[in-house]
Amino acid sequence: MNKLVLTGLACMLAMGAFAQKTYIHAGRLIDTKSMKVLIEQTIVVEGGKITSVSPGYQNGGSGDEMVDLKNSTVLPGLMDMHVHIEGETSPTRYIDGFRDNEADVAYKALPLAEKTLMSGFTTVRDLGGSGVNIALRNAINAGTVSGPRIYTAGKSIAPTGGHADPTNGRKRDLMGDPGPEVGVINGPYDARKAVRQAMKLGSDVIKVTATGGVLSVARDGSAPQFQQDELDAIVETANDFGIHVAAHAHGDEGMQRAIKAGVHSIEHGTMMTDETMSLMKSKGTWYVPTITAGMTAAQLAEIPGYYPAVVAEKAKRIGPQIQDTFAKAYKNGVKIAFGTDAGVYPHGDNYREFVYMVEAGMPALEALQAATYTNAIFMDIEEKLGTIEAGKIADIIAVDGNPDENIAVMKDVVFVMKDGKIFKK
Structure with a gap:
């Protein structure tokens, strides 16, 4: 030749x-x-x-x-718009943070990512972890390890003592005074710095805890946690970077503050009122229900000792309400994106959200659309996926x-x- x-x-x-x-x-x-x-x-x-x-x-x-x-x-x-890929529910979860180094978290996350992919979820939005989620995203994109395509928030942003303050529940000499560098803010200047720090570290989206939460050892599960000027500063700064803000919120007042600030989505939305639904529709705000997380947390709270007492009380009270809220929001025409809060329940069982959505009145094909075409629109990637x-x-x-x-x-x-x-x- x-x-x-x-x-x-x-x-x-x-x-x-x-x-x-x-x-x-x-x-x-x-x-x-x-x-x-x-x-x-x-x-x-x-x-x-x-x-x-x-x-x-x-x-x-x-x-x-x-x-x-x-x-x-x-x-x-399939796409899941609310996961926590670094770990999953366990009765030892509240002490693992004192034993696991970043490398331990990363190695534990690898099989969870693969399990998610094998269950048909090829794209996920990770809404808060330690920052290992950013490294995992990069490794998957490079083809080093197997997993879904990840869009991640890195570390969530919260006020001092808020749902995503990593020092909640610690003894006082271990609490310290965390600041914007780890997503803990007080005031609009801190808020801007925290967003900029998240961008510097490689986040794709910003996650804020607009109200208390269920699984943190903070006492409150639903009260608002940010002042309006803090949320405004977070959203304004994220908008400058061209990225979305997702707001964890159970209580109604915190939701309304977040919606008025211009967040892209409300996550959980447990105690959402008709007034808030109307506000979301007028602002174009999306709703990510995470029914599976609420139902699972309520079930696990019945197991003695599985959660700390302060968490178990919140899980029993707040968790079971989410499915009814989803049904009302769907009937009211609120824009719904599929998301499950995987990690609160075992990764790989994301399909359960479909079952709960259909039980609550959404037709099966529409539920499947929510996890595919609708979520692509939600993420501004409908030209690709x-x-x-x-x-x-x-x-x-x-x-x-x-x-x-x-x-x-x-x-x-x-x-x-x-x-x-x-x-x-």
């Missing part, structure tokens, strides 16, 4: 002329934009992207990969059975592709 032929072959290879394609034969394909179910479709994937979707079963060449999902339902990769269309990133999953008829089949994901790479088959 002469040099000219070899040179031509090299050029063809460089241009991807011999790149392998993947042909997926989908017996049922859910179009999450139109909420229609298409029958007998072929999806062609090349170079990490979907290149075509067409009716009937087409075959590729001898070097192409064929994936037979003729007996399955195929969907876009959220549907199975030519030109989109090839995040594709499959389940056996018909989730539009029995949403519980989302528990058992039989196929996972992310960025065109098959992780489960």
Whole structure:
């Protein structure tokens, strides 16, 4: 073979002329934009992207990969807009922070990330951890480890003694006086510094704890925690960077302050009133319900000693209310993004949110849309993800059975592709 032929072959290879394609034969394909179910479709994937979707079963060449999902339902990769990827619920959780170094947290997070991906969730928004979540995001993006695509808040922002103050519950000589460098603020100047510090460290989104919370050992679970000028400063600074602000909130007054400041989303929203729902609709604020977290916390609170007493009391009182709030918000037309608070319950069980949403009155296809196309809009990434269309990133999953008829089949994901790479088959 002469040099000219070899040179031509090299050029063809460089241009991807011999790149392998993947042909997926989908017996049922859910179009999450139109909420229609298409029958007998072929999806062609090349170079990490979907290149075509067409009716009937087409075959590729001898070097192409064929994936037979003729007996399955195929969907876009799922998205969970509220997870805590660094850890998960445990009766030792409240002392683990005194024993685990960052490296320990990172190693524990790796299987949780992989479990999330294997359950069909190819994209997640991590809303608060120690900062290891940023390193994990980077490792996944680099292909060093397996896991979902992560958009992370890094460390949450709270006032002194607030839900995300990491020193709550410690003896006084261990409390110290944490400040904006670890997300603890007092006043608008601290607020701006905390946002800028989060950006410096690599956060994709800002998370604030606008009210008390259930699982922290702080006494209050619902009262507002920021003054209006502090929330205003946080949102203004985040807007300067072009990133969203998510507000953890259980109590209504804290929600209203956060909405007035211009946060992108309310997380949990347990005690949301009709007035707050109207305010959210007028401001375009999203709601991320996390029903699974509320239901799980209430259940675990019944186990003696699982939570500290102050946490168990809040979990029993606040947790069971979230599903009813979701039902009212859905009926009132509040914009809803799918999010579960994974970590409060075991990672990999994210599908349970679908079951609770359908129980509360949302049709199954609409619940699936919330976790795909709607969440892509929520994240401003609908040009890349959220549907199975030519030109989109090839995040594709499959389940056996018909989730539009029995949403519980989302528990058992039989196929996972992310960025065109098959992780489960």
